[in-house]
Amino acid sequence: MTTPRISIEGLTKYYGEVLVLDDVNLAVAPHEVVCLIGASGSGKSTLLRCINLLSEFDYGTISLDGVSVEDPIWGRNGLYRRVGIVFQAYNLFPHLSVIQNITLAPLKVHKTAKQEALATARELLAAFGMAEFENAYPEQLSGGQQQRVAIVRALATRPEVLLLDEVTAALDPELVGEVLAIIRRLKTEGMTMIIVTHEMGFARDVADRVCFLADGRIMEEARPEALFSAPQHPRTQKFLQRIIEAGRL
Amino acid sequence: MTTGTVPETKTTAADPDMGSRRTPPPPRKKTLTATERYVPSVISIAMVLIVFGLVAQVVTSAEQWPRIARQFFDLGAMATAFPNVLRGFWINVQVWAVCLFSIMVWGLVLALMRSLTGPWFAPLRVFVVLYVDLFRGLPVLLLVLIFGFGIPALNLPGLPNSALFWGATAMVLSYSAYTSEIYRSGIEAVHDGQRAAAKALGLSQWQAMLYAILPQAIRNVIPVHLNLAVALQKDVALLSVIGVRDAVREAQIYTGMTFNYSSLIAAALLFLVATIPMARLTDYIAKKDRQRRLMGAL
Numbered sequence: 277m278t279t280p281r282i283s284i285e286g287l288t289k290y291y292g293e294v295l296v297l298d299d300v301n302l303a304v305a306p307h308e309v310v311c312l313i314g315a316s317g318s319g320k321s322t323l324l325r326c327i328n329l330l331s332e333f334d335y336g337t338i339s340l341d342g343v344s345v346e347d348p349i350w351g352r353n354g355l356y357r358r359v360g361i362v363f364q365a366y367n368l369f370p371h372l373s374v375i376q377n378i379t380l381a382p383l384k385v386h387k388t389a390k391q392e393a394l395a396t397a398r399e400l401l402a403a404f405g406m407a408e409f410e411n412a413y414p415e416q417l418s419g420g421q422q423q424r425v426a427i428v429r430a431l432a433t434r435p436e437v438l439l440l441d442e443v444t445a446a447l448d449p450e451l452v453g454e455v456l457a458i459i460r461r462l463k464t465e466g467m468t469m470i471i472v473t474h475e476m477g478f479a480r481d482v483a484d485r486v487c488f489l490a491d492g493r494i495m496e497e498a499r500p501e502a503l504f505s506a507p508q509h510p511r512t513q514k515f516l517q518r519i520i521e522a523g524r525l
Numbered sequence: 526m527t528t529g530t531v532p533e534t535k536t537t538a539a540d541p542d543m544g545s546r547r548t549p550p551p552p553r554k555k556t557l558t559a560t561e562r563y564v565p566s567v568i569s570i571a572m573v574l575i576v577f578g579l580v581a582q583v584v585t586s587a588e589q590w591p592r593i594a595r596q597f598f599d600l601g602a603m604a605t606a607f608p609n610v611l612r613g614f615w616i617n618v619q620v621w622a623v624c625l626f627s628i629m630v631w632g633l634v635l636a637l638m639r640s641l642t643g644p645w646f647a648p649l650r651v652f653v654v655l656y657v658d659l660f661r662g663l664p665v666l667l668l669v670l671i672f673g674f675g676i677p678a679l680n681l682p683g684l685p686n687s688a689l690f691w692g693a694t695a696m697v698l699s700y701s702a703y704t705s706e707i708y709r710s711g712i713e714a715v716h717d718g719q720r721a722a723a724k725a726l727g728l729s730q731w732q733a734m735l736y737a738i739l740p741q742a743i744r745n746v747i748p749v750h751l752n753l754a755v756a757l758q759k760d761v762a763l764l765s766v767i768g769v770r771d772a773v774r775e776a777q778i779y780t781g782m783t784f785n786y787s788s789l790i791a792a793a794l795l796f797l798v799a800t801i802p803m804a805r806l807t808d809y810i811a812k813k814d815r816q817r818r819l820m821g822a823l
Contacts, residue, residue, distance in 0.1 A: 356727030
C-alpha cells in the first residue's frame with residue numbers, strides 16, 4: 277500500500293473542557309475524495325482546520341505524505357503551498373481585486389515571478405469561466421462567483437490537497453450548482469480533497485468515501501452507496517432519517 | 526437535495542397566453558404643478574428669513590448693540606488686523622498639516638506595536654498601554670505648556686529650542702494616543718475569517734497585517750480620523766499660549782493695542798472657513814462609508 281497523502285492518527289482536541297475531536301483516525305489516499313458529514317457541532321469543520329493548522333489540536337498526529345504537518349521541515353510556507361483551503365464565507369480580501377487576491381500568496385509568500393504568477397492566475401480563471409472578472413472586486417461578484425475565485429486562489433500555488441469547508445452553505449440555491457460543478461471537475465483532474473458538506477446528494481455523487489461524524493468521532497465510514505443506502509450505526513441512521521425528512525436527500 | 530440535474534419545468538415562453546398579455550409600461554414620473562413644486566420652498570425660505578430677521582432685529586435694536594458692534598464687528602479694525610491675522614493663520618494651517626501627518630503615522634506605529642503578539646514584545650505592548658493612559662489622561666493645554674515652555678528652558682544640546690516645535694510635539698503626543706486606539710479598534714473589527722484566510726495562504730503574521738488586515742482597518746476608520754482632523758484644526762490654536770504667533774496670537778496682539786475685539790472675530794471667521802468645509806467633507810465620506818457597509822451587508 278502506498279503512503280496515504282493525508283494521515284490522521286488519534287486526533288484529539290478540547291475547547292476548554294469540551295471534547296470536540298475524540299480519537300479521530302483517517303487516512304486519505306492520493307486522488308481520493310473524502311466527504312465529512314454530520315450535524316452542526318459534530319467536529320467536522322474543526323477536523324478540517326486542524327489539517328492545515330488553522331486550529332491547534334491536543335493529541336495525535338496529522339501527516340502529509342508521511343511527514344507530520346507540525347514538523348519544522350515544512351518551513352513556514354511548505355505546508356500551505358501544498359494544502360489549500362476554501363471557506364464557507366469565501367474570505368476573499370475585499371480591498372484586493374480578483375487577480376490580486378489570487379496572486380497575493382504566490383508573489384509575497386512563495387516569491388514567484390510576477391509574470392508567472394499572473395499567467396497561472398489567468399489560466400486558472402479562464403479554466404473556471406472567470407477570465408472576464410480578473411479586475412473586479414469581490415463585492416461586485418455574486419456569491420457563486422466569489423466562491424469560484426476563492427477556489428482559484430486556493431489552487432494558485434498548485435496544491436496537492438484541497439480542503440473544502442461547507443463551500444456552498446452560504447450560497448443561494450441556484451448558485452450551488454456552479455460551485456459543485458467545479459469540485460467535480462477537480463476530482464476528475466485527480467485532486468485529493470477532503471470536503472465538509474451538508475449537500476448529501478453531492479457527497480453521494482462525488483465522494484470515494486463518506487465519513488459520518490458525531491460527538492467528535494468518526495462513527496461510520498463507508499463508500500457512499502453503502503453509507504447512504506444501508507447505514508450501519510444507529511447514529512448515522514438517525515441522522516440520515518432526519519435529512520430525508522427534511523427533504524434534503 | 527440533489528444537485529446538478531434540475532428537472533425541466535414549464536417555461537414561460539411556452540405559455541400560450543403570453544402573446545395576448547400586455548405588460549403595462551413603467552409608470553410616468555408624477556408631474557408637479559408649479560404650485561406644488563415651488564410653494565414649499567418659498568415657505569421655507571420665507572420662514573427662515575422672518576425668524577432670523579426678527580432675531581437680528583431684536584439683537585440690533587438692543588440698547589447695547591452699538592457698543593457690541595463697535596467692539597466686535599468693526600470692519601475697519603478687522604481690515605487693519607487682517608494681514609497679520611492671516612499670516613498667523615497660515616502658520617496654523619502648516620502646523621495642522623505637519624501635526625496631522627505625524628499623528629497618523631505615529632498613531633499607526635503605536636497601534637501596530639500594541640497588536641504584536643508573543644512574549645518578546647511585552648515591553649512594547651506595556652509601553653503603548655502606559656503611553657495611551659498618560660497622554661489621553663492629560664489636558665492638551667497642560668502638555669503644550671509643559672513642552673512649549675519647559676523643554677526650551679532646559680537648553681538641551683542637539684535638540685531644537687523653539688516653542689513652536691515643542692508645542693507641536695505636545696499636540697502630536699496627545700492626539701496620537703487617541704488615533705492609536707482608533708486604529709486598534711479598526712484592526713480588531715476586521716473579521717477573523719480574513720486572518721484565517723491569510724494564514725491558510727501561508728502569509729506570516731506581519732504579512733497578514735500588512736497586506737490583508739491593515740488596508741481594511743484603515744478604510745474602516747477614515748471617517749473617525751477625519752473627525753479628529755477637524756478637532757485638531759482648532760486645537761492648534763492652543764500653541765498661541767506659548768507665544769507662537771498664529772492667528773489667535775496675532776489677533777490678541779491687535780486687541781492688546783487697541784482694546785477692540787474685532788480682530789478676534791476675524792480670526793474666528795478664518796477658522797470657520799477652514800473647518801466647515803472639512804466637517805462637510807467628513808460627513809460626506811462618513812455617509813459614503815455607511816452606504817458601502819450597507820451594500821456589504823446585503
